[in-house]
Amino acid sequence: MAEKILSIFIDESGDFGTYDYHAPNYYVAIIMHEQKNNIEANIKNLNEHIYYLGYEVHAIHTGPIIRRESFYRNDIREKRKALFNALYHFTRKLDIHYICPKIRKIECRNTEQDSLKMEGKLSKAIADELKLHYSYISGFDKVIVYYDNGQMELNKILVSVFNTIFTNVEFRKIKPVDYKLSQVADLICTMELLKDKADRNDFSVSELEFFGTPRDFKKNIYKNIVKKHL
16 A cells, blocks of 8 residues: 655744834744645646746745735736736645634743844744644654745754654755755745734735735635644
8 A cells, every 4th residue: 555645835924033013023834735636737737837927937925926026126017916816726626625824923932042032932833733634644654744944943843843743753954946846835824924914904004905805815825825723
């Protein structure tokens, strides 16, 4: 019998720096894909769409697409939106699940050891979410966690938490450009962040231009993403 393997892709939104009211939360998207579900055709279609839009091979970063930053700073909104839609519909069609633990950074401020307090709260938030789905995750022969080690604090937390809860975990450092599901994790992090901003009616000008009103975003975009929540 073939080995049952669960791939887990990680991305984060936020940092371990001091509290900033513009970015009040820290998010960790945890994407789960059962390797028995082949997504090669989906990836091929996405790559063809990206090439058709005139983009070279690169890791798609959702936040900069919306804000017209970095690689996308010279691209008009219609082109950026077409690239966003390509990744969004790729994600929508996949047989995947996700969870997205988050913490409020304001709860970690004004202490002598803000970063340590944040690490503790984030460890607990991730562990609590994983324990809720222990029966599902532990049902696999092997769990492979893919992360780019972008933040060493988060990397240490992931290794500690996963190895404490599960006995069959393997970690792999990756480059997001090589894994579309890593880019999906980036997308979902941004979608969860924007959902919270929509709830606060706190969209920026660039977000309003890209998605319309917060209500439009939740009705037209987020509702299809949250269906993937485990």
